[in-house]
Structures are given as structure tokens and as C-alpha cells.
Amino acid sequence: AENHDDLGLDPRLAFTAPASGLYLVRVFAFPSAPDTTIAFRGGDNYLYRLTLTTGPLVTHAIPLAVLQSSPGEVEVRGWNIPTGTRLAVSPFGGPTLAEFQEFEVPGDLRKSPHARLGLAWNPQLAGAARIRLNPFPGTMVIPARPADMPTELPLGSSVTGCLSQPRQSDVYRLPLKKGNHVLVSLESFGLDLPLDPVLQLIDPEGKVLVEVDDLGEQRDAALSHVAAVDGDYRLKVSDRYLQGGDRYL
Numbered sequence: 001a002e003n004h005d006d007l008g009l010d011p012r013l014a015f016t017a018p019a020s021g022l023y024l025v026r027v028f029a030f031p032s033a034p035d036t037t038i039a040f041r042g043g044d045n046y047l048y049r050l051t052l053t054t055g056p057l058v059t060h061a062i063p064l065a066v067l068q069s070s071p072g073e074v075e076v077r078g079w080n081i082p083t084g085t086r087l088a089v090s091p092f093g094g095p096t097l098a099e100f101q102e103f104e105v106p107g108d109l110r111k112s113p114h115a116r117l118g119l120a121w122n123p124q125l126a127g128a129a130r131i132r133l134n135p136f137p138g139t140m141v142i143p144a145r146p147a148d149m150p151t152e153l154p155l156g157s158s159v160t161g162c163l164s165q166p167r168q169s170d171v172y173r174l175p176l177k178k179g180n181h182v183l184v185s186l187e188s189f190g191l192d193l194p195l196d197p198v199l200q201l202i203d204p205e206g207k208v209l210v211e212v213d214d215l216g217e218q219r220d221a222a223l224s225h226v227a228a229v230d231g232d233y234r235l236k237v238s239d240r241y242l243q244g245g246d247r248y249l
Contacts, residue, residue: 001015072088072089117131159172177230184199194245196240
């Protein structure tokens with residue numbers, strides 16, 4: 001098995017041994033800032049932490065956002081995690097800092113300034129899942145649906161979806177009135193997930209109004225648009241490289 005960039009520039013892999021025996025783990029590096037030399041690199045500042053385990057490791061959870069006032073539980077997923085394992089979502093800071101909960105750094109993704117950071121974790125499980133605590137009630141998990149039967153998204157909502165198959169695209173219906181100013185952010189890569197999202201806004205006549213791939217150096221996407229006419233607009237979500245799988249959330 002080999003992996004290069006699972007977590008940003010950091011590698012991570014899961015491997016099931018087909019037979020008993022001695023296995024080798026080999027670590028090598030390229031420079032973090034690419035140059036014209038394609039070669040392995042090393043130096044005094046090429047430090048790393050290598051973790052190996054046969055135990056459970058949480059990588060993410062479903063849904064990726066919950067209601068701030070009643071976060072409840074989420075289903076955590078990863079490797080060696082029993083199917084259906086659910087953990088409570090705790091505000092980052094815990095009860096001691098309940099009045100000073102951590103909020104996420106604002107940026108180009110236009111996240112609500114009233115959102116807070118939550119974690120789903122358990123001391124018996126390695127890793128943790130980062131969960132957004134949203135101030136608005138719409139937090140849905142959406143199964144894949146045909147493009148001609150898109151799920152309607154109300155304004156002020158947060159959706160967790162999954163491109164479970166290669167070449168899959170998810171389409172949502174967004175009813176807008178003329179003059180509505182809509183902000184849409186699409187996150188995956190920033191949550192340590194492999195999806196490199198592409199986001200399209202399509203008008204009621206089928207014309208692509210906006211297509212966003214990356215926000216500068218970020219691989220996530222966001223758009224801002226003022227509706228010119230009343231009607232049902234479409235939001236289309238896809239992967240830049242047409243990949244898919246259980247972690248393409």
C-alpha cells in the first residue's frame with residue numbers, strides 16, 4: 001500500500017494484512033514547496049510523527065453539522081469502527097469553558113460568525129470528528145437522488161451529502177425570488193476528506209451562472225449570487241477528478 005496526500009500534504013493509509021509476517025513501513029519526502037527538481041528530500045527540519053495502530057481510528061462523522069442548541073449524537077466512521085457507532089457531540093472547550101466556546105476562523109467560505117466548533121470523540125477511540133454547531137435548524141443528511149428529482153434546499157440550511165460513486169454528481173433545487181442574495185459554501189477537503197469539490201449554480205433556464213472550483217489556495221468552494229429572476233435554481237456538486245467513495249462527503 002502507498003499513500004501520498006491523504007490529509008493535505010500528509011499521508012495516511014489503512015492496510016489489511018493478507019498473511020502473518022514481518023512488514024516494512026517506508027517513509028520518504030518531497031519538498032512542501034515544489035520546484036523544478038523531482039527528487040526525494042531531507043534535512044534537519046524534515047521532522048515527522050509516525051503513528052501505527054491496529055485499533056479503532058475515527059476520521060469523520062455523519063452528519064458534518066448539527067444544531068447548536070441540541071447537538072445530540074452523530075455516527076462516527078473510520079477504520080476498525082463498528083458499524084452504527086454513535087458519539088455525543090461536545091462543544092470544543094467542554095463545560096469548563098461553556099461561555100467561551102471556540103468558533104471557527106472566518107474566511108472565504110462565508111461560514112456563519114455564530115457557528116461554533118464541536119467534536120465527537122471517545123477516549124477508547126483514536127482520532128476525533130470535527131462537527132460544526134450551526135445556529136440555524138436545517139441540518140440534513142441527503143441520500144443520492146436522480147438529477148431530475150433534486151432535493152429542495154431551504155435557505156438557511158446545512159446538508160451532508162456523499163459522492164459514493166465515481167463520476168457521480170449531486171443536484172439540489174434552490175427556489176429563489178428575484179433579488180435574493182444567496183451564499184453557498186461547499187466543504188470537504190478542509191475537513192480532511194478527499195473530495196476536491198466543484199460547485200455550479202444553474203438558473204431556471206438551465207444556464208450555468210457560476211462555477212467555482214478552488215478558493216485561492218483552498219480546494220473547497222464558495223459562491224455569492226443575486227437572483228435575476230424568480231424560479232427554481234440548481235446547485236450541482238461534483239468532484240474535480242470524477243472520483244467517489246464512502247469518504248467523499
